[in-house]
Ligand SMILES: *[C@@H]1O[C@H](CO)[C@@H](O)[C@H](O)[C@H]1NC(C)=O
């Protein structure tokens with residue numbers, strides 16, 4: 001009798017612990033844990049006050065005061081509380097066996113987006129992933145590595161930069177001269193489909209594809225909305241909603257076509273917008289400007305220790321710098337998506 005109860009408890013404990021063997025991350029600054037630290041770009045965050053609320057008060061290259069969504073999601077699945085960057089020399093395959101991040105701040109689905117700030121394009125994130133597969137097979141052996149690669153949770157989060165850094169930035173010869181915004185959305189959905197198809201071919205099965213946030217409400221976009229009295233830029237929010245709708249259809253199509261694929265669209269838009277509209281309901285005071293520096297336009301090197309205006313308590317702010325959420329905002333969004341979508345689907 002007692003032995004049965006014991007066995008049952010053991011079973012329950014095992015089921016609760018071993019949800020996925022690893023979290024594997026692709027995308028942009030929304031999920032970059034520090035890959036940009038070692039490349040030649042102006043888009044970096046491996047200096048204070050970035051990371052001031054991270055373990056040890058340490059800047060890591062995450063674009064926040066603390067942890068970012070993959071960290072919270074990894075922890076919720078019973079894995080480690082932070083997912084390390086693949087290019088960070090502090091870590092090795094031993095660490096990467098349960099979680100690894102290939103993301104690069106400033107990148108997009110479109111190669112042309114990565115070129116703007118000289119960051120890692122998606123095709124190269126995929127090359128790093130292939131190299132990782134080889135290292136994992138040497139480290140764990142073929143069988144175990146294949147199990148990890150097919151049972152891992154893949155987080156893919158990007159797209160904002162394709163619109164804000166590329167399409168709407170009026171670069172000479174930019175995408176705006178070639179596509180209407182609707183055509184560009186379709187072009188990006190095509191690239192997303194190719195990306196996921198390639199990931200699936202390489203062994204991925206459990207995938208979370210992240211939708212766009214209400215990107216017209218990022219402080220940087222509000223600041224430049226002179227004629228709109230610094231309200232959210234409605235056009236950008238409309239594009240985000242339309243793009244997320246197209247992504248949702250693409251996700252359904254891929255789930256039908258690609259054998260064994262179980263992909264979900266992690267769409268943060270509605271909750272994100274609710275928080276911006278009613279910050280006090282979520283424990284925030286300020287949403288229209290960021291904590292770092294004046295909070296109006298600074299990010300990367302402009303968000304630094306020399307600036308005297310940085311806020312004291314980042315947990316009162318939705319945004320940490322003019323383009324990226326605070327740790328607390330990351331936590332609220334991640335917990336919601338994990339509880340409502342990721343844990344029910346993948347555990
Ligand atoms: C992006 O660049 C890579 C490397 O040059 C190339 O293989 C790929 O076809 C390009 N993708 C698109 C959509 O242009």
Ligand SMILES: *[C@@H]1O[C@H](CO)[C@@H](O)[C@H](O)[C@H]1NC(C)=O
Pocket residue numbers: 142143146
């Ligand atoms: C592991 O996966 C690779 C690539 O799909 C395949 O070539 C290999 O045979 C697999 N090994 C085992 C032991 O299943």
